[in-house]
Amino acid sequence: LSSSTDRPVTINDVARRAGVSRSTTSRVLTGSSRISPQARDQVTRAAAELRYVPNMAARSLVTRGGTRVVIAVVTPRPTLVVDEYLGRVVSAAARVSAAQRIGVGLQGLSLTGSDPLAELAQDPTVHGVVLVNTTESILRNVDRRLVGRIVSIGIGSRLVPSVDVDNAAGATAIARHLVDSGRRRIVMVTGPRWLPCTRPAVDAYTRVMQDAGLPVRTVVGDFTEPSGRAAAATALRRWPGLDAVFAVCDATALGVVAELRSRTIGVPADVAVAGFDDIAFAEFSKLTTATHPVEAIAEAASELVLASWQVRPPNLVFPSELVLRESA
Amino acid sequence: LSSSTDRPVTINDVARRAGVSRSTTSRVLTGSSRISPQARDQVTRAAAELRYVPNMAARSLVTRGGTRVVIAVVTPRPTLVVDEYLGRVVSAAARVSAAQRIGVGLQGLSLTGSDPLAELAQDPTVHGVVLVNTTESILRNVDRRLVGRIVSIGIGSRLVPSVDVDNAAGATAIARHLVDSGRRRIVMVTGPRWLPCTRPAVDAYTRVMQDAGLPVRTVVGDFTEPSGRAAAATALRRWPGLDAVFAVCDATALGVVAELRSRTIGVPADVAVAGFDDIAFAEFSKLTTATHPVEAIAEAASELVLASWQVRPPNLVFPSELVLRESA
DNA sequence: CTGAAAGCGCTTACAG
DNA sequence: CTGAAAGCGCTTACAG
Numbered sequence: 001l002s003s004s005t006d007r008p009v010t011i012n013d014v015a016r017r018a019g020v021s022r023s024t025t026s027r028v029l030t031g032s033s034r035i036s037p038q039a040r041d042q043v044t045r046a047a048a049e050l051r052y053v054p055n056m057a058a059r060s061l062v063t064r065g066g067t068r069v070v071i072a073v074v075t076p077r078p079t080l081v082v083d084e085y086l087g088r089v090v091s092a093a094a095r096v097s098a099a100q101r102i103g104v105g106l107q108g109l110s111l112t113g114s115d116p117l118a119e120l121a122q123d124p125t126v127h128g129v130v131l132v133n134t135t136e137s138i139l140r141n142v143d144r145r146l147v148g149r150i151v152s153i154g155i156g157s158r159l160v161p162s163v164d165v166d167n168a169a170g171a172t173a174i175a176r177h178l179v180d181s182g183r184r185r186i187v188m189v190t191g192p193r194w195l196p197c198t199r200p201a202v203d204a205y206t207r208v209m210q211d212a213g214l215p216v217r218t219v220v221g222d223f224t225e226p227s228g229r230a231a232a233a234t235a236l237r238r239w240p241g242l243d244a245v246f247a248v249c250d251a252t253a254l255g256v257v258a259e260l261r262s263r264t265i266g267v268p269a270d271v272a273v274a275g276f277d278d279i280a281f282a283e284f285s286k287l288t289t290a291t292h293p294v295e296a297i298a299e300a301a302s303e304l305v306l307a308s309w310q311v312r313p314p315n316l317v318f319p320s321e322l323v324l325r326e327s328a
Numbered sequence: 329l330s331s332s333t334d335r336p337v338t339i340n341d342v343a344r345r346a347g348v349s350r351s352t353t354s355r356v357l358t359g360s361s362r363i364s365p366q367a368r369d370q371v372t373r374a375a376a377e378l379r380y381v382p383n384m385a386a387r388s389l390v391t392r393g394g395t396r397v398v399i400a401v402v403t404p405r406p407t408l409v410v411d412e413y414l415g416r417v418v419s420a421a422a423r424v425s426a427a428q429r430i431g432v433g434l435q436g437l438s439l440t441g442s443d444p445l446a447e448l449a450q451d452p453t454v455h456g457v458v459l460v461n462t463t464e465s466i467l468r469n470v471d472r473r474l475v476g477r478i479v480s481i482g483i484g485s486r487l488v489p490s491v492d493v494d495n496a497a498g499a500t501a502i503a504r505h506l507v508d509s510g511r512r513r514i515v516m517v518t519g520p521r522w523l524p525c526t527r528p529a530v531d532a533y534t535r536v537m538q539d540a541g542l543p544v545r546t547v548v549g550d551f552t553e554p555s556g557r558a559a560a561a562t563a564l565r566r567w568p569g570l571d572a573v574f575a576v577c578d579a580t581a582l583g584v585v586a587e588l589r590s591r592t593i594g595v596p597a598d599v600a601v602a603g604f605d606d607i608a609f610a611e612f613s614k615l616t617t618a619t620h621p622v623e624a625i626a627e628a629a630s631e632l633v634l635a636s637w638q639v640r641p642p643n644l645v646f647p648s649e650l651v652l653r654e655s656a
Numbered sequence: 657c658t659g660a661a662a663g664c665g666c667t668t669a670c671a672g
Numbered sequence: 673c674t675g676a677a678a679g680c681g682c683t684t685a686c687a688g
Contacts, residue, residue: 008452010665021675026667055452057389058665062680067385067395068431087415090422094434101453103396103431106422124336124383125429225612254612281609284553284582338681349659354683386681390664
């Protein structure tokens with residue numbers, strides 16, 4: 001059935017075979033209204049028979065739609081580091097967007113640069129933007145040309161809808177579990193200071209501690225495993241009697257576990273350790289944690305951006321559930 | 329400096345400011361030869377001043393270049409599973425391609441479907457294809473329209489250049505290390521049977537065993553951690569006296585470690601375990617392994633595809649180095 | 657080395 | 673509801 005020549009089939013071929021004009025064909029293909037059932041039928045059949053696939057370049061040239069979704073990752077460092085989380089986000093976005101023949105790009109966004117989104121806003125190849133690890137300052141300066149086609153995984157704003165896990169609920173569940181299982185000197189290892197998206201987790205931890213009449217104690221981490229080792233060392237120095245550590249990231253929690261065990265401190269016998277995210281190796285490491293449906297979040301964010309909305313969609317909050325394993 | 333209107337700057341704006349024709353402007357911008365130094369100068373300056381960014385949709389419409397690179401992952405299952413390896417491949421490709429404003433797509437390729445690449449070959453949005461986990465059968469049937477813009481991470485063919493880690497060297501180093509450290513009953517956990525890209529590792533292991541007068545013993549795994557647990561169980565049943573396990577994948581090796589320890593078999597005291605890939609948690613788990621520069625490989629593959637070569641580039645082989653840790 | 661012109665494949669007012 | 677026509681922003685023979 002595929003034509004003997006290599007010339008790709010265009011909308012003209014479909015129109016000819018369907019016996020209607022190119023305009024009508026285009027209308028059917030783009031799903032516009034006011035089409036006779038008969039025309040719709042003929043065009044649909046012709047397109048299928050010819051295995052027609054629209055040329056997005058041509059389409060986006062006229063619609064000014066752009067051909068790629070850019071994942072813009074705010075980073076304090078000059079070079080972007082891709083951890084497991086980001087890899088999953090990008091892959092999910094690339095899979096979802098492929099269905100619409102839109103590609104995905106990945107780039108860092110300097111935390112300090114002046115108006116780092118301006119470049120993306122004026123790039124005609126950009127269909128939309130998914131912001132990762134964004135800050136209030138960046139959200140405040142979002143280029144207005146991006147409004148309607150930008151979402152944030154993390155915190156949002158009036159103009160930028162957000163998609164995120166329910167950090168507060170997940171953190172509350174973990175903190176309560178630690179308290180309920182008898183822990184009293186519970187330290188939290190937070191995310192980096194400049195990153196606001198885990199703030200709800202810190203607030204939740206704080207509230208649970210206060211409700212239980214327990215001290216609030218935090219150490220700053222940066223989502224990496226080494227930062228967990230360092231945080232554990234710091235925490236042990238400042239609060240030698242600690243009996244639990246709750247890190248807002250599994251990699252960090254595993255670093256905490258490693259540091260404790262290297263000092264022959266038993267986990268969970270002496271100190272309970274919990275993480276957040278339920279990464280692949282959390283199960284392997286018997287780490288108690290809370291789920292973080294990264295794929296679902298990235299898919300939702302991508303779909304929002306692909307849709308280029310007229311009215312701002314609501315913020316999306318994905319549930320987080322406690323996963324009890326051996327470490328806490 | 330950015331224009332007061334929101335209209336994006338086009339090549340016409342650049343031409344006008346440079347005082348030359350659109351044709352000349354285009355020639356300078358695409359790097360074609362036979363341009364007067366003066367014209368080149370004026371156009372370059374005008375483009376920079378106006379912050380011109382080319383509209384890839386328009387360009388690829390005329391060049392028929394396509395706007396996205398598709399990562400096509402051969403999979404026996406109907407749904408594509410994204411592991412850490414694939415996440416890193418996709419992210420690296422998305423980062424490299426972003427520089428040329430080309431997007432990345434991710435999709436599965438059925439192991440059984442008839443001519444699964446035909447669809448990609450006739451999709452005008454496809455700039456090129458990076459094949460992952462490919463098989464000889466798929467390589468044999470590569471659509472000729474894809475030749476010159478398809479590469480394989482793994483095995484290659486006459487028409488499809490390959491980019492891969494030096495599986496043979498890495499596996500040889502690990503097998504030798506096991507033998508040299510006194511292990512004599514060494515089992516290999518391989519990749520899935522249908523996947524040819526780790527065959528050089530199996531061959532290397534086989535050669536080292538034979539050279540040392542040791543028995544060749546293999547169990548099939550599938551690159552997952554659970555398959556490592558299962559493989560360890562199988563291996564212990566078949567060869568109760570085994571004293572080393574070499575898995576061609578770290579996740580699998582960690583599964584082996586977990587299974588052994590759950591039976592109170594000491595690692596490395598009773599059984600040495602080695603993996604391959606040096607994933608993030610290999611260091612954490614003290615796993616002896618061999619490096620696998622996934623990012624470098626994915627970047628090279630992407631750049632090859634982005635370049636759309638005329639003469640077939642050579643196969644690229646990236647080195648793998650032994651990483652000695654505690655497990656072996 | 658340069659410019660005028662044609663054309664890539666689509667969508668969308670416009671007129672009917 | 674439909675079709676003829678214009679135009680999206682670019683590249684590239686073609687003629688000079």
